[in-house]
Amino acid sequence: MTRIRVTTPLTAPASGPGPESREAAQDSDVGQVFVRSLIRSQLRLALVVAGGFLVILAAFPLTLAAVPGLAESRLAGIPFGWLLLGAGIYPVIGLSAWLFVRSAARNEARYRDLAGDR
Amino acid sequence: MNPGVALAAVAVVSLATAAIGFYGLRISRTTGDFYVASRTVRPWWNASAIGGEYLSAASFLGVAGLILLSGTDALWFPVGYTAGYLMLLLFVAAPLRRSGAYTIPDFTEARLDSKAVRKVTSLVVVLVGWLYIVPQLHGAALTIRITTGLPSWAGSVAVVVVVCLTVVSGGMRSITFVQAFQYWLKLTALALPILFIIFYLAGTGTPALAPPAANPTGAAPTGLYQNVSLLVALLFGTLGLPHVLVRFYTNPDGQSARRTTLIVLGLLSVFYLFPTAYGLVGRVFAPGLARAGQADAMVLLLPGELVGGVAGDLLSALVVAGAFAAFLSTTSGLVVSLAGVISQDVLGGGVGGFRLAAVLSAVVPLGFAFMTDSLALAGSVGLVFAFTASTVCPVLLLGIWWRGLTDVGAIAGMATGGLLCGGAMIAGAVSGAANIPVWLAQPAAWTVPAAFAVMVLVSRATARRVPGTMPRVMTRLHTPERPLATER
Numbered sequence: 001m002t003r004i005r006v007t008t009p010l011t012a013p014a015s016g017p018g019p020e021s022r023e024a025a026q027d028s029d030v031g032q033v034f035v036r037s038l039i040r041s042q043l044r045l046a047l048v049v050a051g052g053f054l055v056i057l058a059a060f061p062l063t064l065a066a067v068p069g070l071a072e073s074r075l076a077g078i079p080f081g082w083l084l085l086g087a088g089i090y091p092v093i094g095l096s097a098w099l100f101v102r103s104a105a106r107n108e109a110r111y112r113d114l115a116g117d118r
Numbered sequence: 119m120n121p122g123v124a125l126a127a128v129a130v131v132s133l134a135t136a137a138i139g140f141y142g143l144r145i146s147r148t149t150g151d152f153y154v155a156s157r158t159v160r161p162w163w164n165a166s167a168i169g170g171e172y173l174s175a176a177s178f179l180g181v182a183g184l185i186l187l188s189g190t191d192a193l194w195f196p197v198g199y200t201a202g203y204l205m206l207l208l209f210v211a212a213p214l215r216r217s218g219a220y221t222i223p224d225f226t227e228a229r230l231d232s233k234a235v236r237k238v239t240s241l242v243v244v245l246v247g248w249l250y251i252v253p254q255l256h257g258a259a260l261t262i263r264i265t266t267g268l269p270s271w272a273g274s275v276a277v278v279v280v281v282c283l284t285v286v287s288g289g290m291r292s293i294t295f296v297q298a299f300q301y302w303l304k305l306t307a308l309a310l311p312i313l314f315i316i317f318y319l320a321g322t323g324t325p326a327l328a329p330p331a332a333n334p335t336g337a338a339p340t341g342l343y344q345n346v347s348l349l350v351a352l353l354f355g356t357l358g359l360p361h362v363l364v365r366f367y368t369n370p371d372g373q374s375a376r377r378t379t380l381i382v383l384g385l386l387s388v389f390y391l392f393p394t395a396y397g398l399v400g401r402v403f404a405p406g407l408a409r410a411g412q413a414d415a416m417v418l419l420l421p422g423e424l425v426g427g428v429a430g431d432l433l434s435a436l437v438v439a440g441a442f443a444a445f446l447s448t449t450s451g452l453v454v455s456l457a458g459v460i461s462q463d464v465l466g467g468g469v470g471g472f473r474l475a476a477v478l479s480a481v482v483p484l485g486f487a488f489m490t491d492s493l494a495l496a497g498s499v500g501l502v503f504a505f506t507a508s509t510v511c512p513v514l515l516l517g518i519w520w521r522g523l524t525d526v527g528a529i530a531g532m533a534t535g536g537l538l539c540g541g542a543m544i545a546g547a548v549s550g551a552a553n554i555p556v557w558l559a560q561p562a563a564w565t566v567p568a569a570f571a572v573m574v575l576v577s578r579a580t581a582r583r584v585p586g587t588m589p590r591v592m593t594r595l596h597t598p599e600r601p602l603a604t605e606r
């Protein structure tokens with residue numbers, strides 16, 4: 001295992017010099033354009049995934065409220081309302097997260113190609 | 119249950135925690151080790167550690183207790199605790215890792231180029247940490263009192279002593295191993311007993327005592343405002359928790375920070391199935407546990423109540439061990455992150471300062487815990503999330519995604535959110551749980567937007583104060599590390 005020596009925190013890591021290629025990317029105007037477009041696409045992606053998730057989340061209790069008797073009907077002895085809210089939401093969370101991680105990495109790969117940062 | 123068995127369980131968990139801590143001591147030598155485990159922790163280890171640290175007394179005891187009391191309304195707690203991590207993944211995980219900062223104050227100082235912002239952020243982070251440790255100590259006090267009959271203070275003191283010993287001896291490196299171990303311990307300690315109970319009930323054909331929809335104490339169903347406000351607090355509070363954020367610095371790069379969070383989401387989803395199962399089984403087969411006024415102890419009492427005998431004692435011991443793992447892991451995670459902040463900002467850094475700060479971070483909340491009474495654990499932790507969502511969350515989100523944030527705006531926003539939410543918490547504590555209006559009991563729905571609005575408006579008004587370093591910092595936050603630095 002390689003040991004990475006970390007400098008003391010008070011040297012404000014974020015404003016210190018970083019890897020040259022990342023610094024180079026921002027020195028030119030064109031570089032800044034690429035950076036801005038990367039930030040915009042990542043933000044849009046995050047907002048879309050968050051929004052989609054929240055819509056599905058709201059749909060769960062609304063469905064239960066809208067369909068009378070659905071919450072009390074049983075699946076394997078467990079009331080459906082409990083199954084939906086107690087277990088059914090987690091796969092939705094996992095799927096949203098997985099989609100986001102994949103798309104975010106793709107956005108970054110596109111940025112690398114554009115900025116010639118490899 | 120048998121007090122001897124419970125004490126033995128507590129002793130074993132405390133010893134195991136200390137032992138892993140001391141084992142970590144041998145490979146923990148530099149200042150970097152003490153703060154962030156040298157950033158060489160693998161995603162699976164790191165994810166288990168994050169899960170271990172995050173699943174607190176509220177998750178282990180409080181969620182099941184609340185489900186016992188109020189049924190499906192309480193299911194929003196585990197859902198919110200998990201979905202909060204989704205928000206963290208979407209908006210914070212990779213940029214925060216790429217910022218290269220160790221703590222939230224490091225981040226805000228670097229982003230806004232301002233010492234004043236750093237001071238205010240540090241104050242808020244220390245407050246959040248202390249507020250969050252108090253319910254852990256209440257949980258420990260409750261567990262010790264219920265299961266061993268010893269006085270309540272013994273539980274809180276035991277947690278503080280074990281945490282101080284492990285943190286002072288090993289720092290984050292050993293904490294990572296301790297936390298990872300404790301996630302799996304907590305999962306086992308919750309899953310095995312409830313599965314046993316379910317098979318036992320099915321095997322003996324125990325009759326149901328109550329329908330799952332009936333609230334055992336006749337608690338009124340929560341309204342729409344309460345559920346929405348709670349979700350706002352949990353979704354936006356998680357991404358500002360100091361002990362959660364400090365973990366992200368131990369990922370080698372931004373992409374692995376995302377992968378780690380993805381694993382964490384899986385671990386949390388599996389874990390929360392079990393408190394939900396306890397709550398449901400408790401409502402149907404042991405509704406009497408809620409009427410005793412100690413719903414938070416339901417997870418501890420259920421095996422003895424439904425199974426009994428030697429098997430019940432052994433299962434109870436396992437649950438007690440898991441509960442103590444929860445108090446220890448969350449408290450030590452918080453103590454490490456608080457100690458990082460206090461030692462850098464007050465004591466001037468270094469390993470000696472870190473150790474002193476660690477003791478300070480654990481002993482102050484112990485005083486709070488002695489002075490206050492235990493509320494419902496999930497509820498009091500929910501309020502801490504509301505406070506975080508009104509203070510740290512806006513400065514993080516706007517700092518990462520909005521170029522226009524200024525130091526004055528950040529301070530004004532954090533002050534607004536902190537005063538509004540803190541005021542609501544104090545008003546609620548003073549007037550008692552029974553007679554406060556819902557908008558004070560669950561303040562997040564209006565304090566979070568207020569903090570965001572003030573932060574944006576004041577930043578707009580002071581737009582000339584946007585620091586010159588901003589483009590450089592934004593580039594660093596969002597651009598991927600060089601492929602050389604990533605795996606594969």
